Amino acid sequence: MSRPPIYNGFLHLTPNHHSHGYWRTSEGQVQHGYKDLDPYIDVVRTLERGKLDALFIADVVGVYDLEYGDGKGTIRAGSQFPENDPATIVSALGYVTEHLGLAITSNIIQDHPFSFARKLSSLDHYTDGRIAWNIVTSYLSNGFRNFGYEDIVSHDERYAWAQEYLDVTYKLWEHSWEDGAVVRDAESGVYFDADKIHTIDHRGERYSVQGPHIVEPSPQRTPVLFQAGNSPAGRAFAVRNAEVTFLPSFTPESARKDIATLQADARSIGRDPSTLKTLVQLSTVIGSTEEEARRKQQHLRDNIDFGGLVGFYSGGSGIDFTSIDPETPLSVLRDQVQLGEHVRSIFRSIVDADLGHGRELTWREYLIDHALLPGKLAGTPEQIADHVQTWVDAGVDGFNVVPITTLGWWDEWVDHVVPVLQERGLAQTEYTEGTLREKLFGRGDRLPASHHATTVGSGIG
Numbered sequence: 001m002s003r004p005p006i007y008n009g010f011l012h013l014t015p016n017h018h019s020h021g022y023w024r025t026s027e028g029q030v031q032h033g034y035k036d037l038d039p040y041i042d043v044v045r046t047l048e049r050g051k052l053d054a055l056f057i058a059d060v061v062g063v064y065d066l067e068y069g070d071g072k073g074t075i076r077a078g079s080q081f082p083e084n085d086p087a088t089i090v091s092a093l094g095y096v097t098e099h100l101g102l103a104i105t106s107n108i109i110q111d112h113p114f115s116f117a118r119k120l121s122s123l124d125h126y127t128d129g130r131i132a133w134n135i136v137t138s139y140l141s142n143g144f145r146n147f148g149y150e151d152i153v154s155h156d157e158r159y160a161w162a163q164e165y166l167d168v169t170y171k172l173w174e175h176s177w178e179d180g181a182v183v184r185d186a187e188s189g190v191y192f193d194a195d196k197i198h199t200i201d202h203r204g205e206r207y208s209v210q211g212p213h214i215v216e217p218s219p220q221r222t223p224v225l226f227q228a229g230n231s232p233a234g235r236a237f238a239v240r241n242a243e244v245t246f247l248p249s250f251t252p253e254s255a256r257k258d259i260a261t262l263q264a265d266a267r268s269i270g271r272d273p274s275t276l277k278t279l280v281q282l283s284t285v286i287g288s289t290e291e292e293a294r295r296k297q298q299h300l301r302d303n304i305d306f307g308g309l310v311g312f313y314s315g316g317s318g319i320d321f322t323s324i325d326p327e328t329p330l331s332v333l334r335d336q337v338q339l340g341e342h343v344r345s346i347f348r349s350i351v352d353a354d355l356g357h358g359r360e361l362t363w364r365e366y367l368i369d370h371a372l373l374p375g376k377l378a379g380t381p382e383q384i385a386d387h388v389q390t391w392v393d394a395g396v397d398g399f400n401v402v403p404i405t406t407l408g409w410w411d412e413w414v415d416h417v418v419p420v421l422q423e424r425g426l427a428q429t430e431y432t433e434g435t436l437r438e439k440l441f442g443r444g445d446r447l448p449a450s451h452h453a454t455t456v457g458s459g460i461g
């Protein structure tokens with residue numbers, strides 16, 4: 001029998017992840033602890049109590065909107081700014097947990113692949129094989145300018161860059177050390193069998209790395225690989241590399257189609273689609289009654305910092321949303337604002353979706369009621385479990401649970417929703433022993449032999 005769905009707790013080490021401005025409310029003040037260790041220790045202990053699979057720490061390496069509006073919208077609002085470094089907290093979180101996976105986001109622009117591979121191997125040792133990597137290429141111009149580039153590198157070139165980056169790490173993780181290289185034989189005085197440890201001699205477009213890898217193989221060698229790519233280049237990258245990928249799907253019906261597309265892409269390169277898990281975002285407001293949940297949802301929406309939200313959308317899309325009057329009806333944006341095909345096509349699809357059920361929505365209403373990530377579904381634990389079931393029926397393998405506040409909120413999920421999910425067989429009640437890869441896939445600690453990583457090492461050793 002296949003395992004119950006995967007659940008990750010989703011957060012950033014920042015004052016506002018997606019609930020822009022909510023820190024101003026009494027419930028939201030917990031976010032001031034974003035730079036302290038203790039609140040995150042509480043989070044991982046709670047997630048482990050609820051038998052969630054992993055903590056998923058997202059990250060960016062720049063400000064979203066320096067080039068939009070007055071350039072200060074997200075800074076003023078503390079919207080995904082500042083950002084502490086996910087890798088710095090993982091040892092501590094691993095130390096206070098036993099089973100929880102720890103997925104960290106790291107950008108190909110922020111770290112050289114040699115030092116990054118070293119860092120992740122070290123963390124995989126310290127956590128007994130519970131590390132995952134969310135591979136991202138960055139979508140922020142300011143991020144690129146922080147690392148010496150004029151501006152953001154073009155979309156498909158970023159994926160080509162990411163592939164070389166991964167190939168370097170695969171060579172270090174999978175091929176530099178043969179199995180059996182660790183001898184530790186006091187009698188002969190041989191700690192490592194030097195004939196089984198190899199330089200990788202990578203010479204590519206962006207990187208030259210001699211090796212060998214300077215950390216001994218960790219329990220998983222390569223960390224579990226997460227990725228989110230919806231474009232053709234992103235999907236090609238996902239089916240070649242990812243073990244867990246995020247779907248762009250807004251509804252279970254679209255998930256069904258997106259999974260079919262992804263599986264066809266996987267088959268076209270000879271990959272067994274069952275080795276690739278799919279996740280979607282699960283964003284809820286929980287109430288003991290539907291009415292209570294709706295009240296809490298309204299409270300969230302009433303307290304959104306619109307400047308932070310708009311700056312966040314501008315930076316993420318590369319489109320200047322600050323120049324749009326928030327009270328403009330969507331159809332006016334669609335028909336009159338000359339903003340380029342990309343924007344117009346967004347407005348067209350929003351208007352066509354008739355989110356207002358016959359009533360015209362304004363841009364502000366759309367952003368706050370529909371585009372805002374947290375709290376999309378307001379309901380009782382039973383209603384949330386019904387909703388989960390519809391996604392599972394569509395073939396989705398799991399969820400990134402989006403909290404209202406990244407700190408403090410998780411007890412609500414674990415105490416009220418998890419038991420209902422568990423009762424219905426929609427969440428695990430115990431952890432499987434072993435590494436994160438074994439827990440998620442049940443096929444051992446290492447990447448499957450058919451993975452692309454095995455082929456990049458030919459000639460090493």
Ligand SMILES: Cc1cc2nc3c(=O)[nH]c(=O)nc-3n(C[C@H](O)[C@H](O)[C@H](O)COP(=O)(O)O)c2cc1C
Nearest residue numbers: 058059060105136137138139228229230231234246
């Ligand atoms: C659940 C989820 C988490 C993501 N986390 C990050 C992140 O932490 N940092 C980042 O730079 N991009 C993040 N992204 C963006 C993706 O890496 C990617 O840029 C996006 O899905 C667009 O891919 P595409 O250009 O191939 O369509 C995330 C996307 C999703 C759906």
